[in-house]
Amino acid sequence: MANKNVELMRGEPEIAVRKLALPIMISMILTALYNIVDGIWVAGLGPTAIAGIGFVTPIFMVLNGASVGLGNGATSSISRFIGAKNHEMANESATHALIIFFIASIVLTIIFIIIQKPLLESYGATGQTLNEAVAYATPLFLGLVALMFSNGCSGILRGEGDMKRAMYVVVATVILNASLDPVFIYIMGLGSAGASLATIVSAVIAAAIMMYWILIKKDTYVHVTLKNFKFNSKLARDILKVGIPSSLDMLIMAIAMSIYLILISQVGGDYGIATFTTGQRLYLFAIMPLTAIGSAVIAVAGSAFGARNGDYLSRAHKYGVKLGLLLGTAITLILVIFATPLATIFAYTPETANLVPGIAQYLQIACPTLILTGIGIPSSFFYQGIGKGNYSLMFTILREIVFVVPLMYLFVFYFNLELVGVWLGLCIGRAIASVINYLFARYEVKRTRAKFGN
Template structure:
């Protein structure tokens, strides 16, 4: 167990960069394997398979977002307790968040599994695409509890400032998946079902690595106590439920996009699905930003070091700008390569080219929204994150993709999403800055009131 809150000392830019970079490596490795999945499956020569993975991924994004939401509660509560110097409280809450997460994810699997065909049909899948997507998702969904354990464990280790071991769980998962993919898809001839089985087994490998980091190295899990778990249910729910709603908004946006893309045919769905796999590989460093900034903010909030919290936000913006310029430029140069390796048709290639040339640059503004979400989730106002993300997923997505889809065709789907990201990224960042200043003013007022009280009653 750590002897001190390490994120309350040293350069905030260094903390944000290291936490983001290590988180990005794990995320990018995981999503790179998903991208390779798509590449292998595209080699089978059936566009219905690629479209099926796109539909199934929309639902899986929903389940993974739930796991991320619960891990946000773990990170915020554990990091805040460590910043206050209360390591026993941190250990208790780590144990209870994990228990609640496993129970909840199991309930989601029980509810969703028999309804998979109806959900996929609602999203627009039909005929052979529906059958393939159903079989793929029925296998993959069984691994949701394992994903929940891995995400929560990674959140606990990030809260401790141990970004390196948090990365190991996702790296091992990716390696296992990458090894099993070609064996099950091609050697055993299982096709899309082989890809699902490989991903399922890889997710269970996360559990073993996470157990070693949290239990063996940091000794952060204690004996489960039902009464203490019930006592911690409220603070956990106050963060996890709004964060869950926040994260559900992203798959909601993806579902809206996928359903609208279906109106342009399987070629458009395949293009959106390929772009959806490219995005987390290229921009994993930005997706990791919220999880990187959160522990830095939470530990310093527990220690009441507000200037470091302001510095952490500024450091995150600088990191996001540098990252976006470098990776968007690389994506622009690699667009023809992506079209070639996915054997994209003319319609599908058009979407890939448009995203690499224009749409990708909106991710800097989306990173501003990620920073704002980290502020609200970790500093006691997670409902703001929910409102911002749902705003982006609904009025920042559907009207814009319909409008620009009407004006520009399928390319308008990408452009509409980009415009929504710019608008809500700017709004969210301004709101987060103001909220942090409000917390600082309240703390200064509380200190001032306490000082005056002591002066008035010196003998008390």
């Protein structure tokens, strides 16, 4: 199966992107359900719990982003070696990736356990809201090793084009998470902590299964062995030159989220925070299919880059953008047309019913940006595929801070639009940055093709 996946990556780029994107898409949508399901069950605990978990969202983005980012670094490195038909270095890359995942998870766990409370307080969490936030965050931080290896091992499998088995693991663990949530939250009485604990238990199982395939069963294309491991600084840098910027993408987004939360708290209080964080759950869920397309582009573009095939490189990016644009438009129509029913899913109790209009408004104003985000995300992942993760980071900063934040403040304080101004800033700022991102990616494709001579 693995060899067929490798041949797929080396073949027609349109077919490869399409076939690889589908299982990634299913996996990411199901993974996003972790957060969605948590939100649905936590809604029964009241608005304070919703707001508390909302304050944890930017921190969780950093943690999850670090694991996904390092996984992307592994995907890029492995796929480029596979494209260059260097099996031995692909093996070494996967081995180094596992070591990096372990070290990073230990360091980040220590850091976030120490800073969690003052960090949440800096966002504006106080009183019972702060207690709920800490209760939800602590299990996530302590279980970071599981999250890191779950996403990291998925990155290794993506690097060799083996998307389906990771999808199977996700299906099983999402079902488990959905089953454990009510048990931990209500039956065992763990409240907000129960929601995050269910997520971590599910991640542990996912990581264990994939580690079994890679280290014990050894039926993957890349062969990982730790017995005679020798550190290769050049290879580690090859992974980290994509992994670190990709991880920092999420850190920048978390910083931006912190700015958004501070501004929203000023103009909308706990109601604004609850509205935004709930709507953001749906936004992050909706963006998963676009991210899946981008993840497929990493592997296919990486393979084409390793093979020095400029034509395939260009076609991989173009096809990813085409799929992203079509899918982004379809998702936007769903979110806008069904905004109120979707909002009701997350505010179904008498105590939270007043959130429905605000959540629906967020979906209808902020989420149309997904149309153009559909061309921006494949472009950012394209940079990672060719080993230029710093470009992806640059456009994340441009999108989430340089454009969005000033527009938010303009609409809120100059035009006095309050929460509507925040939603407009999100939509317009992200849309402008996505267009610029696409244009720069096409320029980078042209420059690379000139370098390859094809």
